[in-house]
Structures are given as structure tokens and as C-alpha cells.
Amino acid sequence: MSQTSPPIFADILAAAARIAPHAHVTPVLRSRSLDELAGAHLHFKCENFQRMGAFKFRGACNAVWSLSDAEAAAGVVTHSSGNHGAALALAAHTRGIAAHVVVPAGAVAVKIAAIKAYGATVHECAPTMAARDAMAAELQTKLGARLVHPFTDPAVIAGQGTAALELLKQAGELDIVLTPVGGGGLIGGTAIAVAGIAVDTHVLGAEPEGAADAYESLRRGERVTDLKADTVSDGLRGVIGEINFDLLRAHRVEVLLVSDAETLAAMRLIWSRLKILAEPSAATALAAVLRHRERFAGRRVGLIVSGGNADLEQLLR
Amino acid sequence: MSQTSPPIFADILAAAARIAPHAHVTPVLRSRSLDELAGAHLHFKCENFQRMGAFKFRGACNAVWSLSDAEAAAGVVTHSSGNHGAALALAAHTRGIAAHVVVPAGAVAVKIAAIKAYGATVHECAPTMAARDAMAAELQTKLGARLVHPFTDPAVIAGQGTAALELLKQAGELDIVLTPVGGGGLIGGTAIAVAGIAVDTHVLGAEPEGAADAYESLRRGERVTDLKADTVSDGLRGVIGEINFDLLRAHRVEVLLVSDAETLAAMRLIWSRLKILAEPSAATALAAVLRHRERFAGRRVGLIVSGGNADLEQLLR
Numbered sequence: 001m002s003q004t005s006p007p008i009f010a011d012i013l014a015a016a017a018r019i020a021p022h023a024h025v026t027p028v029l030r031s032r033s034l035d036e037l038a039g040a041h042l043h044f045k046c047e048n049f050q051r052m053g054a055f056k057f058r059g060a061c062n063a064v065w066s067l068s069d070a071e072a073a074a075g076v077v078t079h080s081s082g083n084h085g086a087a088l089a090l091a092a093h094t095r096g097i098a099a100h101v102v103v104p105a106g107a108v109a110v111k112i113a114a115i116k117a118y119g120a121t122v123h124e125c126a127p128t129m130a131a132r133d134a135m136a137a138e139l140q141t142k143l144g145a146r147l148v149h150p151f152t153d154p155a156v157i158a159g160q161g162t163a164a165l166e167l168l169k170q171a172g173e174l175d176i177v178l179t180p181v182g183g184g185g186l187i188g189g190t191a192i193a194v195a196g197i198a199v200d201t202h203v204l205g206a207e208p209e210g211a212a213d214a215y216e217s218l219r220r221g222e223r224v225t226d227l228k229a230d231t232v233s234d235g236l237r238g239v240i241g242e243i244n245f246d247l248l249r250a251h252r253v254e255v256l257l258v259s260d261a262e263t264l265a266a267m268r269l270i271w272s273r274l275k276i277l278a279e280p281s282a283a284t285a286l287a288a289v290l291r292h293r294e295r296f297a298g299r300r301v302g303l304i305v306s307g308g309n310a311d312l313e314q315l316l317r
Numbered sequence: 318m319s320q321t322s323p324p325i326f327a328d329i330l331a332a333a334a335r336i337a338p339h340a341h342v343t344p345v346l347r348s349r350s351l352d353e354l355a356g357a358h359l360h361f362k363c364e365n366f367q368r369m370g371a372f373k374f375r376g377a378c379n380a381v382w383s384l385s386d387a388e389a390a391a392g393v394v395t396h397s398s399g400n401h402g403a404a405l406a407l408a409a410h411t412r413g414i415a416a417h418v419v420v421p422a423g424a425v426a427v428k429i430a431a432i433k434a435y436g437a438t439v440h441e442c443a444p445t446m447a448a449r450d451a452m453a454a455e456l457q458t459k460l461g462a463r464l465v466h467p468f469t470d471p472a473v474i475a476g477q478g479t480a481a482l483e484l485l486k487q488a489g490e491l492d493i494v495l496t497p498v499g500g501g502g503l504i505g506g507t508a509i510a511v512a513g514i515a516v517d518t519h520v521l522g523a524e525p526e527g528a529a530d531a532y533e534s535l536r537r538g539e540r541v542t543d544l545k546a547d548t549v550s551d552g553l554r555g556v557i558g559e560i561n562f563d564l565l566r567a568h569r570v571e572v573l574l575v576s577d578a579e580t581l582a583a584m585r586l587i588w589s590r591l592k593i594l595a596e597p598s599a600a601t602a603l604a605a606v607l608r609h610r611e612r613f614a615g616r617r618v619g620l621i622v623s624g625g626n627a628d629l630e631q632l633l634r
Contacts, residue, residue: 027344033434048592110589268629272427275365275594275625308592312585317634 006243007158009196012189015062015158016165022061022094026050026163028170028302031273038289040296043171044270047163048278048308052114054235055163055306056087056150059185062159063148064091072097075145079103079125079132082111083235083307084150089120100145102135104128108234108311129239151183152241161189167302168194174201175299180284180306181205181214181255182236184244190304191251204295205248205255206288208233208263214240215255218248232260235281235307256295258287266290270305277308323560324475326513329506332379332475333482339378339411343367343480345487345619348590355606357613360488361587364480365595365625369431371552372480372623373404373467376502379476380465381408389414392462396420396442396449399428400552400624401467406437417462419452421445425551425628446556468500469558478506484619485511491518492616497601497623498522498531498572499553501561507621508568521612522565522572523605525550525580531557532572535565549577552598552624573612575604583607587622594625 007015029044047055064076075098078088085101092099099120103112104127115122125135140147148156163186164177177194179186187205194201207215210231216224223245229237240248248255258266260280267283270276285303289296324332346361364372381393392415395405402418409416416437420429421444432439442452457464465473480503481494494511496503504522511518524532527548533541540562546554557565565572575583577597584600587593602620606613 053592268633271594272627272629275370277588277592277594310589312589315634316585316632 005154006188006247007154007161007192009192011154011158012161012165012193012196016162018065019058019061019159019162022051023058024050025166028167029274029276034269034273038296039293040289040298041300042289043167043174043300043302044274045163045167045302045304046276047304047306048276048282052086052090052118053307053309054083054087055160055186055304056083057090058162059156059159059189060084060087060091060148061094063153063155064088064095064097066155067146071146075099075143076148077136077139077143077145078148078150079136080150082108083309085120086111086114086118088148089115089118092120093118098145100139100143102132102139104132109313110311111309114309151185151238152243154243157185157189159189160186161193163304164190164193165197167304168197171302173300174198174302176202176204176296177302178204178206178285178288179304180233180236180281181207181240182281183238184214184240184248186304186306187253188244188247191247191253195251203251203253204288205253206258206284207255208236208284209257209259211236212257214245214248215257217245218255233263233281233284235279236284256288256292258284258291262287262291277310278305279307279310282306282308322471323505323564324471324478324509326509328471328475329478329482329510329513333479335382336375336378336476336479340375341367342483345484346591346593351586351590355613356610357606357615358617359606360484360491360617360619361591362480362484362619362621363593364621364623365593365599369403369407369435370624370626371400371404372477372503372621373400374407375479376473376476376506377401377404377408377465378411380470380472381405381412381414383472384463388463392416392460393465394453394456394460394462395465395467396453397467399425400626402437403428403431403435405465406432406435409437410435415462417456417460419449419456421449426630427628428626431626468502468555469560471560474502474506476506477503478510480621481507481510482514484621485514488619490617491515491619493519493521493613494619495521495523495602495605496621497550497553497598498524498557499598500555501531501557501565503621503623504570505561505564508564508570512568520568520570521605522570523575523601524572525553525601526574526576528553529574531562531565532574534562535572550580550598550601552596553601573605573609575601575608579604579608593622594627595622596624596627599623599625
């Protein structure tokens, strides 16, 4: 699989086999009260129960275990506002190799702590995509380590697609699969997975109004990279990748916008009705269902609850 | 089974069969990081995933389905600061009978809303045990409805014991089973269940320092009923019942105290590490493990996470 061409369905099946010894098969939860509230049949794929608390472990694990022994020996490097960094750190730990994570200043403290706890080396940089890319490239050159990009790496995209693969096996036929959209690794992998097994199932994305780059890119027909992200969904601040944007277009994925207030209300609903922790980014999918009710009425909907690494210091009194 | 003699192990087995069509078999979760933190092997029995969000459904369901058709026709009545009221409301709903719930002023809003949502009639009274008893007795006389006491009713105690029964099946041998202690329905049923299948397993209770009536009762050798409860664990403010106190003594159950600060810290740990919602009362068990580390070191411990109906309005910013 080349670094520049997108993964295909076979890559997702291979990823599922590759990560099986390391990743959890996460449960699918349902709620009568949320079904009533939404007027739809909701199936929540609980990636908050994934190792390190987010789907990101799937992609990182696939990338790390896709390396040859020689490549792996030099370690891996990435930049991440949080979950991907922790995921790569843990994935590297499962293979016993070094991980270096570039983290922008201002990232969620609990996520940085997780990266360090898994044994990776943290390098802080300025909070811009350019600074992140530059420092990651520098480390890559200096150490010979393999760069595992959080959402454009094809092995990462293939790994993220395994969540939808499991969901479709667990939930049976679905009319719609809905995921949060940040850089586009999850929605890209999901689109490939769904197209491979359930051609009649639509894939939709949920994106914060304050980080609407994927929505705007699809609307304008070209990738928009100059929006400044401002959203409570800290996992969705990244700009949609080139390869990811191509996947959205190829699979005719539509993106629905949600406000931060809608996201936080949906997060509380998930906490109180499902009794699980979901981070704000993960709640965008339910927020989209509740905002765009007519799109989901009476449908069987799969929602990927992308992670549970909520910053409790910030959210609790 | 008489209203005044405690249940025996056979009653718990019968309760398990009786509630099986209505109650969930809840999962047992584990966490490497919490095991490391505690220095013990922790098995969390997740009654927050029980119907209506707490173990209380087990006891209420057993009580409601133990009634003859003639008894059931007159409905049921109870008093409860929250979870038992909602549990009885839902249990009555599963049998299609009326439920009346006496609720003390100042009870958690989300729990009162749940009682009403399940179709029960709510009657508000002064926030004292005497006022609760009086109004419940009045309704009982007026309506001919069966009083289902939240923790002294033997059918309720037997139902609560089914959680430990499941836990022991799911987790295998345990050295200790630990539950929160309020009125004593859960710990009483747990003691009977554990004695019936795992004679070498110790049963311990966790009680807030601000509602230490069970602890004080055991220490003094007589039931203490004049303490004023002041604790964040709203489910544990009830005074240990007579029948429940007798069960604690008969089964040599020991009660460990925890502070509210320890409870809230343990609650955050459960939220952030297990990615599940636990209400403060439910976190007292983990708080006890972390405060009394030497009692649990290296042991296989089952903790009953009693409920997930946390008052998010109050806890979140």
C-alpha cells in the first residue's frame, strides 16, 4: 500500500486482522429514551471503550504493525492535539518500539498525560498546523523514525475503518452510518468500509460549525484550509486532509453541521441516558441527528462514539 | 416469604429467575490503570447499566412480580429519595399496575423526573424518615396498595442480592465483594448471595462518614437511628433497617468509612478510566478500596457500581 493512494476495502479487512490481538471489539449500545427523543433507531458504537479511550488506537495500531521489523526499529513520530498521539504511543508500546509525539501548546492536559503514560516522548510546538508539520518532519529526519500522520496515512485510515466494519456486523443492516469529522481519517475509513459491505447504507459526517472545513470544502468543490478552528470539540479542529477530501467526494459523503451548544447538550444526553463518558467530539454525531431530525426519522442509524477522553477538570465543577 | 423474616439464598435464586425477563444482566468491567492504582484486581459490576440506571430495579422488580394478581391489582406504594422510587415505577410499569411514590422535598430532580416518566404518581413530603413513613402508610391505607419498602422488604433484599449472584458467576472467585451501604438492602442481599455460593468470600460495605449509621450501629452493637445524614452520596442517606442490621451482624459484614472528597475523587476515576457514569453513592466502594488499601492489596475484589443517575446539572459547569 503506497503512502499516497487511499486504502481499499481489502486494506480494512487486513487491518481488522492485524489489530485484532491488540484492540478491543467495542460494544454497541442502544437506548429506548434516546430512540424516542430522536424518532430513529440509534446504535451507538462505543469507541470510548477502545484502548486509550478512542477509535484512534485502531489506526495507529494498524500503522505500527504494518511496518517491517527494520522500519519499526527506528520508531515512529507524529503530531496530534491529543488522541492520536496517545494512540500511537500505546500502539508503539504494544510493539516495543519508540514513539515521539509533537503536541501543540494548549492541548488537553489529560491527553498529554496519557501520551507520556504510554511511554512516548512529548515535543511541544506552536499551535499551528505548519509548526506541527515542521517539527514532526525535523524529528523524522533526525531520528529516521516513520511519520504516522494522524489522518492522511493510508494505514491509519484503513485502521479507523475497522470500527464501522464491526458496527455493521454487530448492528445488522443500517440505513445510515454517522461519524464525527475532523481531519477525515475516521469518516474516510468508514466510507470505504461501508461501501464494501453495505452499498445501500449512507455515510454522513458531523462537523462543528466552528471547524467547518470539510463542509465548506464539499460546498465549494475544493479543499478549504484557511479556516480558523474555534470549537469545544477539541478532537475535530484539524483541517480535512487531501486524501480524506478525495474519499468524501468519491463516496458522496455528506457533512452536517452542529453548534457547540448542540454538541454539549448531546454529550449530556449520552452521559445521562447511556451512562457512558463521551468527549465533546464524540457527541457531534448525536447532535447532528437531533438537529437534522428529518434526515434520520424512522431510520436505523449507526453513530460512532469516537472517544471518551473528556477533560473532566474543565467540565466538572 | 413473610414480610418480617429475612430472605434466604433460595429466595435470591428465585428472584433471579423472576426478574430475568425484565432486568438486564449487567457487564463486569476491568481497568489496568485502576488495578495498578489500587494494587488489587478490581471487578466493577456495572449496575449503572441496569434498567433505570441502578441496581434498585432488581429489588423493585422482584417485589412487584412476587405479588399475586389480586394484590397487584391494587398497585404499589413506596417512599424513596430517588432510585427506588424510579425502580418501583418502572417495575410496576412492566406489570401494568399503578405505582405511588412518596418523595422527600429536596430530592435530586433528575430522579423525580424519572419516576414521573415511568408513569408513577409522585407525592411530595417533608424530608424526614417519619414524614416519609407516615405519608406512605396513609396512601397504603387509602388505596389498599402494597407498600414496597426501599430496603427492609424481604423481596427487595432478595432482588438486590441477584447482582452479586451474577457478579460471582461473571468474575469467578473473588476474595472480597464490596457494596455501598445506605438502608442496607444491597449489602444485605449481597451477604446472603455470597454466603450461598462463595463461603470464603468476605462482604464489606462502604459508607459515607456523613451517614455512618451502619458503621456506628455495628460499633455500638445496637442500631443507631438518630444520626443526621450529610453527604454528597444522596442514595446512602437512609438509616440502616432493622432486618438489614441483623443481616450485617449475622454475616459478619464489616463497614468501611469514606469521606465525600474521597467519594468524588473515586467517581472521577471511574468516569475517566472506565468511561462510565457512576453516581456519587456508587463510587463509595472504589473510594473505600483506595482509602483502606492494605485491606485489598493483591486481592480479587468485586465492587458493585450501584447506579449511574448522577445529577449532571449539579456536577457539570
